[in-house]
Amino acid sequence: MKRIRSMIDTAGAEFRRNTEHNRRVVAEFREKQEAARHKRPQRDLDRLSKQGKMRPRERIEKLLDPGTPFLELSSLAANMAYGGESPSASSIVGIGVVSGREVLIRADDPSVKGGAWYPLTAKKIVRALDIAMENRLPVIHLCDSAGGFLPLQAEVFPDRYMAGRIFRNQSILSKMGVKQLSLVFGHCTAGGAYIPGLSDYSVIVRGTGAVFLGGPPLVKAATGEEVTVEELGGADMHTSVSGTCDYPARSEEDAIRIGREIVAQWDQERKWDCQREAPEAPAYDPVELYGIIPDDIKKQFDMREVIARIVDGSRFHEYQPNYGKTLICGYANIWGFKVGILANNGVLFNDSSLKGAHFIELCNQNATPLVFLQNITGYMIGREYERQGITKDGAKMIMAQSCSRVPKFTVMCNGSFGAGNYGMCGRAFDGRFLFSWPNHQIGVMGGDQAAKTLVDVKVSQMKRAGQEPDQAVLDKVYEDTRKAYLEQLSAYYSTSELWDDGILDPVDTRNALGVAISASLNAPLGDSGYGVFRF
Amino acid sequence: MALQLRLKGREHSIEIVARRPELVLRIDGVEHRVAVMPGAVMLDGRAYLFDEGVTGDRHFVRIDGRTFDLEAVDPDLEEEAAAGGLDVIRAPMPGAVVSLAKAEGDQVRRGETVLTIESMKLQTALTAPRDGVIERIVRQEGQTFDKDEAVVLLVPLEEDAREQTS
Numbered sequence A: 001m002k003r004i005r006s007m008i009d010t011a012g013a014e015f016r017r018n019t020e021h022n023r024r025v026v027a028e029f030r031e032k033q034e035a036a037r038h039k040r041p042q043r044d045l046d047r048l049s050k051q052g053k054m055r056p057r058e059r060i061e062k063l064l065d066p067g068t069p070f071l072e073l074s075s076l077a078a079n080m081a082y083g084g085e086s087p088s089a090s091s092i093v094g095i096g097v098v099s100g101r102e103v104l105i106r107a108d109d110p111s112v113k114g115g116a117w118y119p120l121t122a123k124k125i126v127r128a129l130d131i132a133m134e135n136r137l138p139v140i141h142l143c144d145s146a147g148g149f150l151p152l153q154a155e156v157f158p159d160r161y162m163a164g165r166i167f168r169n170q171s172i173l174s175k176m177g178v179k180q181l182s183l184v185f186g187h188c189t190a191g192g193a194y195i196p197g198l199s200d201y202s203v204i205v206r207g208t209g210a211v212f213l214g215g216p217p218l219v220k221a222a223t224g225e226e227v228t229v230e231e232l233g234g235a236d237m238h239t240s241v242s243g244t245c246d247y248p249a250r251s252e253e254d255a256i257r258i259g260r261e262i263v264a265q266w267d268q269e270r271k272w273d274c275q276r277e278a279p280e281a282p283a284y285d286p287v288e289l290y291g292i293i294p295d296d297i298k299k300q301f302d303m304r305e306v307i308a309r310i311v312d313g314s315r316f317h318e319y320q321p322n323y324g325k326t327l328i329c330g331y332a333n334i335w336g337f338k339v340g341i342l343a344n345n346g347v348l349f350n351d352s353s354l355k356g357a358h359f360i361e362l363c364n365q366n367a368t369p370l371v372f373l374q375n376i377t378g379y380m381i382g383r384e385y386e387r388q389g390i391t392k393d394g395a396k397m398i399m400a401q402s403c404s405r406v407p408k409f410t411v412m413c414n415g416s417f418g419a420g421n422y423g424m425c426g427r428a429f430d431g432r433f434l435f436s437w438p439n440h441q442i443g444v445m446g447g448d449q450a451a452k453t454l455v456d457v458k459v460s461q462m463k464r465a466g467q468e469p470d471q472a473v474l475d476k477v478y479e480d481t482r483k484a485y486l487e488q489l490s491a492y493y494s495t496s497e498l499w500d501d502g503i504l505d506p507v508d509t510r511n512a513l514g515v516a517i518s519a520s521l522n523a524p525l526g527d528s529g530y531g532v533f534r535f
Numbered sequence B: 001m002a003l004q005l006r007l008k009g010r011e012h013s014i015e016i017v018a019r020r021p022e023l024v025l026r027i028d029g030v031e032h033r034v035a036v037m038p039g040a041v042m043l044d045g046r047a048y049l050f051d052e053g054v055t056g057d058r059h060f061v062r063i064d065g066r067t068f069d070l071e072a073v074d075p076d077l078e079e080e081a082a083a084g085g086l087d088v089i090r091a092p093m094p095g096a097v098v099s100l101a102k103a104e105g106d107q108v109r110r111g112e113t114v115l116t117i118e119s120m121k122l123q124t125a126l127t128a129p130r131d132g133v134i135e136r137i138v139r140q141e142g143q144t145f146d147k148d149e150a151v152v153l154l155v156p157l158e159e160d161a162r163e164q165t166s
Helices: A013-038 A042-050 A056-063 A119-135 A150-156 A163-175 A190-197 A216-223 A229-233 A235-242 A252-263 A286-292 A303-307 A350-365 A383-387 A390-402 A447-464 A471-489 A491-496 A506-520 B075-083 B157-165
Strands: A071-073 A091-098 A101-108 A139-145 A180-189 A201-205 A210-212 A247-249 A317-319 A327-334 A337-344 A370-376 A408-417 A433-436 A441-443 B003-007 B010-018 B023-027 B030-037 B040-043 B046-055 B058-063 B066-072 B088-090 B095-100 B113-119 B122-127 B132-137 B150-154
Touching: A013 A286, A013 A506, A056 A091, A056 A101, A056 A139, A056 A180, A056 A252, A071 A506, A091 A119, A091 A252, A091 A506, A101 A119, A119 A139, A119 A150, A119 A163, A119 A506, A139 A190, A163 A180, A163 A190, A180 A190, A180 A252, A190 A210, A201 A235, A201 A252, A210 A229, A216 A229, A229 A235, A235 A247, A247 A252, A286 A303, A286 A506, A303 A327, A303 A337, A303 A370, A317 A350, A327 A350, A327 A506, A337 A350, A337 A506, A350 A390, A383 A390, A408 A506, A433 A491, A433 A506, A441 A471, A441 A491, A447 A471, A471 A491, B113 B150
Parallel strands: A101 A139, A139 A180, A180 A201, A180 A210, A201 A247, A337 A370, A370 A408, A408 A433, A408 A441
Antiparallel strands: A071 A091, A091 A101, A317 A327, A327 A337, B003 B010, B003 B066, B010 B023, B023 B030, B030 B040, B040 B046, B046 B058, B058 B066, B088 B150, B095 B113, B113 B122, B132 B150
């Protein structure tokens, strides 16, 4: 395959300006991520060490095979919710290697409000188990949670995709033959007790681990019975009397050792036979992405330059290079895995939409996973394009994409506005993984457009009411709308609400995709076939 | 089409004349019978020790103890360099001119930004398709255009070449 020839002038003023800008953007992201991972009130940390407990990230570190990669997902979930009280949504989720097996790890975070589940914690755990189902990844739960965060119970407990879904997903995972192990380090109270209860294997730490539907205070209130934690749901009771847990452990380290030994007994899912070659580093340094991503979201850039810094050897077989040029389609390898890439180089026209739909069909026929690189302001609008059937051509692309049998991956590279988000495998389209870059913005329209639209609405309202439009009022509507939009358009809001699987430093995109693609191959291909294409 | 290989700065053309019953290659106009076997190649009945290695775009072959550095010539690149591109900058999408970086009569280098357009909330820099001189700016700042319309013309290639040599 031919190498992409970069046209970027790495010594130019624009490259330097972009680099400075993006290094700032990435530094801000790293700072937020570092705080979400490690910054906790001293009081909470002291309490953990007094109980002889490790911090959740230490537990994960000790569980993983040394020297293997760990892809953390949604590290900034809930960063803009609950006044920042629930860093990473009080939960750590990631894909790593334990005893030589690819697994999904999900850990409660007892350093935040005793590991209580906020609404977004439940959403994050449900998503984690969806990932486990879609990719047939065994799950290791590191349990240490006080249960649902009671002040917000209405948003944690009752609905279809809230806490109950966790236990439903655990059951379905088991039915699918996907293994689960719980390591019980702390309390598993109420619903949380079902996590070890629904796991195939569970290990519980003597002294600190406990599993019960109602803790001692609740029991006393309900029946008057006075009982200690150990008697009610401690390690010895559950491993020798009730059989709710399988193995008692002397300490957290001991629990991790037993857990690793259990995983070492598991058979491994056979990956399907994706085409692959020997991996090759990109010929162009991924760090140069900082100089390519523009310092202003409105500025266009050539997505081939991005592809050149993600794929093996910067090699790319471009499909239909002279047709529908605003959508780049083609084959490449990422960490050796053959993929079909669709990347935006401008607005989607009729021809680019048809090209995209056709290329997706080729990839499905050829069993080639799809990677979408989004930077899209939408499908082209206007009389000419409607007459050419831009709506039905966009619909073809959405149909082909939605019904794909191959795994799909999406990276939000710069902007995602309007229906372009749909054709390019936005969150609603069940891609296996979706990552965002920290500069990315997403929304039904840009902040300026929304503000202008609402000002127009206000003017006609005032005119109808017989008032002279007041410029001061209009300016305020404009500014307020723009500001509110800007906040909600940001990648931080997106990731806070779990509209993605996490923000990536652009330089890490290749590695993250490598881990994600490898994980996806554990599940067999989906069913072939599409719905009715409107021709 | 003949495969072009570059060896020590010189280009060589290699064409497959026949595959059966034996491989016959025309190398720089002369036909040779070739057979490949493990660790050696036969060329017109004579055996040579042979090994090869590839790193990136570089291809090394070792023949009878001597190492050669071979490079495949990319016909697309050669063509592009020879033809030098077009005389016209066309709009890739309908929109309006936001700013002009060059004026009529200015010299431009290939890949240099000539103007910036905006369409569907997106600003795109349009670049010179080749080295040359701006003859005419068809659409000025603020003016709109349709897809594929010519927005800037370069001085035609022959005149341009004459101008630059004179």
